[in-house]
Amino acid sequence: MDYPKNDLTLWFSNEIYSAVTKLYPEVGLEITHITDSISTPNKEFGDLSSSVPIRIAKHYQKKPADVSEEIIKNMGKNAMVRELRGIGGYINLFINEAMYSHEVIESAISMGKRYGSVNKGDGKRVLVESPAVNPTKPWHIGHLRNALLGDAISNILEFCNYFVEREDYIDDLGLQVAEILWGQKNMGSDPDKKFDQWLGEQYVEINKRLNSEGVNEDISGILKKMESGNSEESKAARDIAFKCVEAQYETSKSYGIFHDVMIWESDIVMAKLLEMSIEMGLSKNVFEKSDSGKNKGCIVVNLDKMRNFARDFENPNEHEKVLVRSDGTATYVAKDIAFHMWKLGILDFKFKYKEMSMQSVGKRLYSTSEDGVEMDFGNAYMVINVIGSAQRYTQLILKSVLSMMGYEKKAEKIKHLAYGEVGIEGGSLSGRTGGWLGNNKAYTADVLLDEARSKALEATEKSKKIEHRDKIPEIANAIGISAIKFEFLKVSAEKPFIFSWNSALNFEGNSGPYCMYSYARAKRILEKCNYSDESIDAIEYEKVTRGKDFDLVKLIADAHEVVEKACEELRPNIIADYIIEITMAFSRFYESVPVMNSNAKELRCRIVSAYVIIVGNMLGLLGIQTVDSM
């Protein structure tokens, strides 16, 4: 399915190109120069415009206006185009509203749930890792940012015809888990609340006792035993981590976020992926055994050799990055290299999996497991890591190492969706010191959702538009979630995000509830008009005016461009921007163009129907549900 906007833009650039090559061959313009010169102008200047005459005028010392006139004279006709006009040295295209609206609205209605989708991925497999929270605490709002970005980008990739595996990495062998186990032994207390919350609070208490006599030695002893596998400690670590993950997944479920597979660090260790990757690195002379200097006895990678890959490695304090410590244990980077060799199918290994029961019916979740069956996860064409931008350096080492081993093409397919840290006014969200606990309200995903729900419930209960009153809690839940998701996703990922309760619970203006409201109003208009997509024979598209109705149509026509850009650049905020723009256009439309009592009722209903499709699809990409009344 092609989109009318594509046809139009293609025609416009081709016509300009052939006129230009005929009239001004000396400039040597390529078709891409023409395509790049095309943009959407302010609407008094038309619907599409090209600045290419200005460029040509410069070359010939002519007036841009004369050049645009000459080009226009040499361009052909198109039924979708009403007029070409030279204004201020630009070539401005005015669309034939009736023809274009017809094409756009009918394609939206016939494509329905698929409208806006594009085929970028050809079904190729993408592994999206998110949020990979340590199994020692509840999700706080920083983890939530990760989870929401991961979910949205997965939805967008799927819409662009990638086969997406939503993967979660669980580090059950980390220092934090060892510290928790120490706490279990030495402090003893029973969970009296949601397990992850309780564990997170325990962790803060445990931290207060670190650095006192003998404690750190005890903990590193526990960590060693955990990593050796088949020990009491390794079993205890996985057990407690599992209970925490179960609790975290309740949070995930409440936000409507799901995964396909979780991969446990302890299973990666059992699989000996690390040994395989280290061996490969050594045999390719990318890794080296250091037998002198401060890294004596370690296996390292030479950072100076990596300068070919990035400026980041210039003048570092260190010339080597340790991969395997002198005691034989691996660093985080080494583990990550091994894991990515599996993700990309460089290491041909299949984990065993079993199905988990912590997601809703129909949302199958598998977990690596000693006693499961082999399944076909991993071996992906592209890997997306949703990780804080603080880890840019490590991600770069990872990619550079794989390139040095001869896997440049695969390394290029590792994408770091880097996001800025989430902060709170006058504080940090530290897990160690317990900054996430806040003063009166904890900054957890659970508390945030509770707050959003109760605010939404208050508003929803006042609504006189909801016929089925028993649906109110469900509707309020959807509204609360939308407020949070939209608030987090509307800003660029790389920007630092200072959280504020006020802003997160805003239901007006640029907000999720505003968008949902717009959708509900559109649905109500269709209902009052007894409209259905099938019941209409001939739509009078000639009644489209150059007013708010056509403004809306033009935006509906842009959907696929927005989706494609968001996918290429891994930026869900582009979708959020588009939703805001189109919902505002819809508000202006229904305020100024009557639907029900008009001589173009069927036509306008049809536009509203297309609007419902597009806004529903776009909100869906952000993980936001729509409701018909609220």
Add this chain to the structure above:
RNA sequence: GGGCAUGUGGCGUAAUUUGGAUAGCGCACCUGGCUUCGGACCAGGGGGUUGCGGGUUCAAAUCCCGUCAUGCCCGCCA
């Protein structure tokens, strides 16, 4: 010391990758609008030397150089 980000009306943000016509939007503030498809709304208004200084260009928030501020990274932590 080196590297990487970020800096846009009082606050929050879009546009920066690919230079283009009057820097878009929300919150807050001011004015007006529910007997007419839903006021979680709409219309109108005030508020900007796009951190600062240079440069390139017909054209700079956008590109280049310098500079300042803030944050992060450069560990045998993860």
